[in-house]
Amino acid sequence: MQQSQKANEQSDIIEEKIQTVNGDTLIKKYQIGGLLGKGGFAKCYSVTNMETKKILAAKFMPKNALIKNRSRQKLISEIKIHKSLHHNNIVKFEHVFEDDENVYILLELCPHQTxxxxxxxxxxxxxxxxxxxxxxxxxxxxxxxxxxxxxxxxxxxxxxxxxxxxxxxxxxxxxxxxxxxxxxxxxxxxxxxxxxxxxxxxxxxxxxxxxxxxxxxxxxxxxxxxxxxxxxxxxxxxxxxxxxxxxxxxxxxxxxxxxxxxxxxxxxxxxxxxxxxxxxxxxxxxxxxTIPLLLPVSTLQTAPNSSYLKIICAISNKFKGKLRIIINKY
The missing domain is CATH 1.10.510.10 (Transferase(Phosphotransferase) domain 1)
Structure with a gap:
């Protein structure tokens, strides 16, 4: 999920309550950051785990939109499928929890949008x-x-x-x-x-x-x-x-x-x-x-010339494992 502007219609912090085996309640807190996007009933924000400082994307699904069984089953299916997937070219599913108002799906944050x-x-x-x-x-x-x-x-x-x-x-x-x-x-x-x-x-x-x-x-x-x-x-x-x-x-x-x-x-x-x-x-x-494995960050804003891309391609195919370190220099 991508980064974007600051949200202001949500409370600043969401809490995940976890029941331990001995009956205690642990609370994880997440600081709500920018609004990443919205679609249907859901909204997506960046959130920061206040203990680990890890920044994630969080999909907020209001429970009042899940009253119909079909809507609940659709969300359950989405969670089940995404949770089962583990691939470098798929957004990583991190975690899911809920409170009285929302279901929260926590995902890998993709900083360069779409x-x-x-x-x-x-x-x-x-x-x-x-x-x-x-x-x-x-x-x-x-x-x-x-x-x-x-x-x-x-x-x-x-x-x-x-x-x-x-x-x-x-x-x-x-x-x-x-x-x-x-x-x-x-x-x-x-x-x-x-x-x-x-x-x-x-x-x-x-x-x-x-x-x-x-x-x-x-x-x-x-x-x-x-x-x-x-x-x-x-x-x-x-x-x-x-x-x-x-x-x-x-x-x-x-x-x-x-x-x-x-x-x-x-x-x-x-x-x-x-x-x-x-x-x-x-x-x-x-x-x-002749295809580069990855592209430099500069291509997010401007088109590279063909000779530049050929250099990147040659570098990526020669060094592969060290690719990210090399590309980040450009």
Whole structure:
């Protein structure tokens, strides 16, 4: 979760009461900091553990929004799924507790916001930057799908940037876990610009391929500067998605390899889309070790020139384990 402005509508401190085996009550206190974001009924703040001084992201879910059983089950599912995940490219689940007013989900704090804020600042990214981020997203997807989990809401705003400039997939509010091979889900959910056509159809059901579709939208958006199916209203966007109506604009030059990968992913028929392993083997990503493992912090604000990125790439591939120390010098 990302850092942002100061919150003022919450009390300054939240308390977690822990019952010990001998009946005593331990109290952990968290200082509330900046408001990170909000969505639906939930709000997210930075919080500081007053004992350890560790800063985390905390999702505040008011209990009055959990009166309906469906809402409670949705939150329980989100917690269960996220708590089970352990991967470098997934936001770390730290802890969950509650008081009389809220349920609090404590998460790893990602200090560099999300790819959504990055694109707002930079407008679009270079191919090397996009390749670097794409590899990390695909690695997270490979892990999720290997554990039978479909994210179902992959988008720039749910791709956080960690303190080492690594991508962290977050927000598992719409995620689901398949119980058996071949199972299809039928819930219509997602974010308009990123939603797969089979979700909109609702009849045939959907599976892991919806995450692959969203990945294609993400790659296109990073390179072009806006989503491929975006229109001024949701209904028109859904129509374009169903018709698979998009194009590559002439004013932005991208490689044939990039176009090839995007086109292979944005297929209306789910079975026509590449698998995760096929994406990793595509020459846009698998191009002879020329993609940097991580990017310097300076790229959050300004586009590096191509020769600079090649230097970073050479450094990252040569030193790997010492990468963060080296990159932080730039």
């Amino acid at each position: 790819l959504n804020e990055l694109i707002k600042r930079r407008k679009l990214l270079s191919e090397l930057e996009t390749q670097c981020y794409t590899v990390q997203i695909v690695n997270a997807l490979k892990y999720l799908h290997a554990n039978r989990i479909i994210h179902r809401d992959l988008k720039l705003g749910n791709l956080f940037i960690g303190d080492k400039m690594e991508i962290k997939v977050g927000d598992f509010g719409l995620a689901t876990k398949l119980e058996f091979d071949g199972e299809k889900k039928r819930t219509i959910c997602g974010t308009p610009n990123y939603i797969a056509p089979e979700i909109l159809d609702g009849k045939i059901g959907h599976s892991y391929e919806v995450d692959v579709w969203s990945l294609g939208v993400i790659i296109y958006t990073l390179l072009i500067g806006k989503p491929p199916f975006e229109t001024s209203d949701v209904k028109s966007t859904y129509k374009r998605i169903k018709q698979n109506s998009y194009s590559f604009p002439d004013h932005v030059q991208i490689s044939d390899a990039a176009k090839s990968l995007i086109s292979s992913i944005l297929q209306t028929e789910p079975s026509d889309r590449p698998t995760i392993d096929e994406i990793l083997a595509h020459n846009f990503i698998n191009n002879g070790g």
